[in-house]
Amino acid sequence: MRQILTPNEPWTQDKVELHMHLEGCLEPDLWNKFQRKYPSLGIAPVTTVTYPFTDLSSFLAWRYQGDRLLNEEEDFFDLTWRYIERALDNHIVYAEIFFDPQAHTARGISLDTVMSGxxxxxxxxxxxxxxxARLIPNILRDHPLNTAEEDLAHLESYGKWIIGVGLDSRELPYPPRLFRDLFDQARRKGWHIVAHAGEEGPASYIWEALDELGAERIxxxxxxxxxxxLVARLKTDRIPLTVCPWSNxxxxxxxxLRTYHQLFQEGVVLTVNSDDPAYFSAYLNANFELISPYFSTEALQQLIDNSFxxxxxTDF
Ligand SMILES: [Zn+2]
Incomplete structure (x- = not known):
């Protein structure tokens, strides 16, 4: 199944993606389709080729407004299908896809509507x-804990589709330790644990994700x-980092961007990912392309192997 790497073309390889938010696949044409479908929401169309944000706060404002455009089963189908088409184009053979249940249930959208689409x-x-693909619901740091608990309990009924639980949204001022009980519950359900940490938050948040939440990937x-x-700990315990160059x-x-190579040289298990690819106008291959000047062909191959x-x- 897996091909031999040809020089300078890591993007022709079969790959796995481990850090991609489904709601982040809302390309401008889909935004506008749903914006026309739901005029009463009063959300403006996107009139530029790329989303015009400048920093994390303005990006999140766009992302959360985009989430509001997702209301019916077929909207979630269209969104997921768009990612699948892009994944095939990018030689992604398997993905563990993030989504944000609370972003929808907080608006009164049934989790069954989200999941069935x-x-x-x-x-x-x-x-x-x-x-x-399999799914990883993320707990939104800035939403009430009890809503996360309710959504996770509901998601148990979806069996094999749910492979883990993650933690996302703004890191500051929400250190991972605040979510320890929720992750203990998730582990008891048999789910894997991942967490966003050390993006805008400090290295101490990564320590907490490992030691308080039991994160298996950061x-x-x-x-x-x-x-x-911490670098030594990540190396020794072989805790993968799912880095997202275009997002960063x-x-x-x-x-x-040399920081990725520095971490790689230190022996940390890095994987390359796209985060919110429609918003950053960059799916997985574009992320490999961005960092390729800093990595040898062999090192790029290692990054691909790491994603598997x-x-x-368990069958790779
Ligand atoms: Zn992310």
Whole structure:
């Protein structure tokens, strides 16, 4: 199944994606389709080719407004299908896809509406292309804890589709330890644990994600570079980081792209991902392309291999 790497073309390789938010696949044409479908929401159309945000706060304002455009089963189907098409174009053979249940249930959208649209698309991809994915609901740091608890309890009924639980949204001022009970519950349900930490938050948030939540992968985690003892821990315990170069660049959270290579050289297990690809106008291959000047062909191959090894599938 997996091809041999040809020089300078890592993007022709089969790959796995581990850090991609489904709501982040709302490309401008889909935004406008739903904006026309739901005029009473009073949301303006996108009139530019790329979303015009400048930093994390303005990006999140766009993202959360985009979430409000997702209301019916077929909206979630269209969104998921768009990612599947892009995943096939990008030689992604398997993905563990993030989504934000509370972003929808807080607006009165039933979790069954969300899930049936997503799963219908995943089933169609499996039947048509043999393409598979699993889902990781993320707890939104800035939403009430009890709503996360309710949504996770509901998601238990979706069985095999849910492979883990994550933590996202603004890191500051929400340190991972605040969510310890929820992650203890998730672990008892048999789900894997991941968490966004060390993107805008400090290295101490990564320590907390590991020690308080039991995270098996850290999403972003780039601020580990500030703490040599943490780098050693990530290396020794082989905790993967799911880094997202275009996201970091466009949100200005990392100005020196050589940092990825520095972490890689220190022996940290890095994987490359797209985060919110429609908003950053960059799916997975574009992310590889961005960092390729800093990595040898062999190192790029290692990053690809890492994405298979870091997944929660056991048959790679
Ligand atoms: Zn993310």
């Amino acid at each position: 997503i799963i219908r698309a995943l089933r169609q991809a499996e039947q048509r292309y043999g393409w598979t 999403d972003h985690g780039i601020h580990a570079i500030d703490d040599p003892i 660049k466009r949100l200005g959270v990392m100005t020196d 090894a870091a997944s929660f599938r």
